[in-house]
Amino acid sequence: MSMEEIQEQIITEFSYFDDWLDRYNHLIEMGKSVPLINEKYKTKNYLIGGCQSRVWLHAAMKDGVIIFSADSDAVITKGIVNLLIRVFSGQTPDTIIDADISFIDEIGLKEHLSPTRSNGLMSMIKQMKLYALAFKTKSANQ
Amino acid sequence: MTFDINKIRSDFPILQRKIYDKPLIYLDNAATTQKPQIVIDRITDYYTYENANIHRGVHYLSQIDTTAFENAREYIARFINAPKKEEVIFTKGTTESINLVAASFGRKILNKDDEVLVTAMEHHSNLVPWQMLCYEKEARLKVIPYSDKGEINLSTYQMMLGDKTKIVALPHISNTLGSINPVKEMIRMAHEKNIPVLIDGAQALSHLKVDIADLDCDFYCCSGHKAYGPMGVGILYGKTEHLNFMDPYQTGGEMVEHVTLYETSFNEIPFKFEAGTPNVEAVLGMEAALHYVEETGLDEITAHEKNLLVYGTKKLQQIKGVQIYGKAAEKAGILSFLIDDIHSFDAGTIIDKFGIAIRTGHHCAQPVMNKFGIPGTVRASFAMYNTREEIDKLVEAILQVKKMFG
Ligand SMILES: Cc1ncc(COP(=O)(O)O)c(C=O)c1O
Numbered sequence: 001m002s003m004e005e006i007q008e009q010i011i012t013e014f015s016y017f018d019d020w021l022d023r024y025n026h027l028i029e030m031g032k033s034v035p036l037i038n039e040k041y042k043t044k045n046y047l048i049g050g051c052q053s054r055v056w057l058h059a060a061m062k063d064g065v066i067i068f069s070a071d072s073d074a075v076i077t078k079g080i081v082n083l084l085i086r087v088f089s090g091q092t093p094d095t096i097i098d099a100d101i102s103f104i105d106e107i108g109l110k111e112h113l114s115p116t117r118s119n120g121l122m123s124m125i126k127q128m129k130l131y132a133l134a135f136k137t138k139s140a141n142q
Numbered sequence: 143m144t145f146d147i148n149k150i151r152s153d154f155p156i157l158q159r160k161i162y163d164k165p166l167i168y169l170d171n172a173a174t175t176q177k178p179q180i181v182i183d184r185i186t187d188y189y190t191y192e193n194a195n196i197h198r199g200v201h202y203l204s205q206i207d208t209t210a211f212e213n214a215r216e217y218i219a220r221f222i223n224a225p226k227k228e229e230v231i232f233t234k235g236t237t238e239s240i241n242l243v244a245a246s247f248g249r250k251i252l253n254k255d256d257e258v259l260v261t262a263m264e265h266h267s268n269l270v271p272w273q274m275l276c277y278e279k280e281a282r283l284k285v286i287p288y289s290d291k292g293e294i295n296l297s298t299y300q301m302m303l304g305d306k307t308k309i310v311a312l313p314h315i316s317n318t319l320g321s322i323n324p325v326k327e328m329i330r331m332a333h334e335k336n337i338p339v340l341i342d343g344a345q346a347l348s349h350l351k352v353d354i355a356d357l358d359c360d361f362y363c364c365s366g367h368k369a370y371g372p373m374g375v376g377i378l379y380g381k382t383e384h385l386n387f388m389d390p391y392q393t394g395g396e397m398v399e400h401v402t403l404y405e406t407s408f409n410e411i412p413f414k415f416e417a418g419t420p421n422v423e424a425v426l427g428m429e430a431a432l433h434y435v436e437e438t439g440l441d442e443i444t445a446h447e448k449n450l451l452v453y454g455t456k457k458l459q460q461i462k463g464v465q466i467y468g469k470a471a472e473k474a475g476i477l478s479f480l481i482d483d484i485h486s487f488d489a490g491t492i493i494d495k496f497g498i499a500i501r502t503g504h505h506c507a508q509p510v511m512n513k514f515g516i517p518g519t520v521r522a523s524f525a526m527y528n529t530r531e532e533i534d535k536l537v538e539a540i541l542q543v544k545k546m547f548g
């Protein structure tokens with residue numbers, strides 16, 4: 001599925017909920033699903049700064065696409081991370097670098113995008129794009 | 143005088159606001175307090191009718207402004223019962239006040255292997271400046287421990303006061319645990335050994351009576367914005383003997399007496415420490431805020447907040463799985479807690495949706511979180527305008543959190 005299609009899918013999923021409570025319950029459900037990251041990556045090196053909850057993010061390049069895995073100690077954050085992984089994981093570095101993430105706004109989670117919000121959704125997105133940039137540079141140099 | 147909560151609430155325009163269509167419940171007062179209309183008006187009036195630079199002009203506005211500014215100093219000095227008004231220096235807040243003392247006093251008296259004493263419940267503002275200073279001077283930072291309840295053991299403290307101790311820095315009230323520390327007794331103990339004491343009073347001003355003369359502290363630091371006043375202004379109280387001994391913190395205009403191209407002599411206190419144009423609007427706003435507190439009655443405010451603390455503590459303890467951090471016998475209106483093993487960020491995100499402003503995280507006191515082995519807490523902190531009904535709403539929100547994450 002293309003990144004746009006996945007985003008459409010998420011928007012449709014969230015459109016069934018019309019109040020914040022249900023949206024958050026859905027996010028929490030997503031957050032409760034099994035940790036996606038290998039335990040050995042839950043170290044300082046993989047920690048993203050600027051988050052009130054801790055977020056570990058790992059990226060690997062496989063067959064031209066980037067596979068992300070992540071975890072957080074807060075459930076809502078984990079739900080948001082899972083959303084991002086659904087969107088970004090399995091995409092090429094170029095797609096990720098150019099990605100438009102306006103779907104966050106459309107599913108009513110815009111408040112998490114504000115730079116002052118300490119859950120660091122912005123930091124996560126930035127880190128994912130940085131990984132993409134790094135992998136792109138690396139493959140260009142090979 | 144009666145404490146009229148409805149009148150008080152109507153004096154704070156922001157309390158009429160709705161957040162997510164619900165009435166704002168503001169329980170983040172330890173971070174900053176809301177401002178009464180009187181303070182907002184004071185600032186507006188200042189810019190509408192009085193604005194001019196102070197201490198510099200012979201013209202009319204500059205004169206009345208200088209008078210207003212110095213009257214504010216006098217009033218604020220009286221409010222905290224400082225022995226002399228020139229011992230009150232305006233800074234931009236507690237953080238700057240502490241940094242000023244660390245730089246201009248600490249740096250002058252501290253030598254290699256000397257010791258600085260702080261507590262393990264410090265806000266980073268009263269910890270990091272001392273860490274940096276000790277690092278620079280190859281001196282040692284020694285940390286006064288406290289019990290799981292959040293109480294400092296005075297005999298341990300007394301034993302830590304040694305020949306090498308050059309300064310003690312203590313929080314009047316812990317911003318995470320709420321403990322009201324026995325600072326008067328601790329100052330007395332330090333003075334027995336001729337050790338000066340700085341008190342971080344960020345959480346005390348306007349919540350309980352701050353009586354500098356009675357405390358006999360060497361330095362007292364606080365912020366206007368945590369006491370119903372504007373941001374960007376704070377106080378450093380310092381004893382005259384220290385202030386005269388200290389070098390200026392910043393240099394520039396206002397703080398000099400005589401300047402040639404190669405030499406400068408410095409002005410007297412307090413001006414020696416007030417380089418540049420001060421935050422006049424904020425000083426006047428702070429004066430208005432403290433006036434408001436005085437008129438409302440500080441003792442009544444203290445009693446009201448204590449009441450809320452007792453009520454809130456009882457209510458929270460009735461919820462299964464709520465753990466309160468900070469159980470000192472002497473405690474201010476600050477309630478830190480966790481719900482089951484729910485992350486404070488998760489709890490805070492949901493509580494926010496009820497229109498309730500609370501703080502989550504480590505509250506700039508990471509060593510406190512480390513002591514309890516937690517990444518952060520949820521913190522509700524009270525001010526004069528809070529009510530029991532608001533605490534009931536908080537309880538509702540907590541029950542919702544439990545339902546969602548349980
Ligand atoms: C105990 C304590 N000290 C110092 C500070 C710093 O105050 P300010 O940010 O106003 O300088 C705070 C503020 O949170 C505090 O609670």
